[in-house]
Amino acid sequence: MTHNNYLPSVISRFEYYKSLGEKTFDQLHDEQLLWQFNDESNSIVQIVQHLSGNMLSRWTNFLNSDGEKDWRHRDAEFERKTLTRTEMLECWNKGWQCLLNTLQELNPADLQKTVYIRGEAHSVTDAINRQLAHYPYHIGQIVFIGKMLADNWTSLSIPKGQSDAFNETQFGNAAKSRS
Secondary structure (H helix, E strand, O other), X not given: XXXXXXXXXXHHHHHHHXXXXXXXXXXXXXXXXXXXXXXXXXXXXXXXXXXXXXXXXXXXXXXXXXXXXXXXXXXXXXXXXXXXXXXXXXXXXXXXXXXXXXXXXXXXXXXXXXXXXOOEEEEHHHHHHHHHHHHHHHHHHHHHHHHHHOOOOOOOOOOOOOHHHHHHHHHOHHHHHHO
16 A cells, blocks of 8 residues: 555544444443443443543644644543534544544655654554554444344344355455355
């Protein structure tokens, strides 16, 4: 992949993971967004607060300041709050907007620059990849919680037992000849 293709690819991946979170929210009742298995686990609202806080810290003034901002209070992101669905979505969208706007403003030459996260130097590419690993980790948690709580879960990928039918629809006989 060339530097010219990297940024559009990364933006597409982040947008995909954002959509998985949103498709999960859509399958849950408001009170389920606040559910916690126990005191050590996080609710979906808490995970959203953390993701948004991380995104705002990492992507605000991305090229010119450390990604861990003085104004960020990470521990508070995990405090139990009773946000409404609307408040949670505002928090969610604020973080994603900061991330996606910053990525859209970058150009291939920026990928060679150095940025800092908690004082540690990263190439811009590595800093992006770091977050591309971090955010799907938490979105996977959101999806897992959603699957446990939804009244009638609709799969976000190929449903169990449907791989052959999917492959046949997508690839026809070509998939069979490869196996």
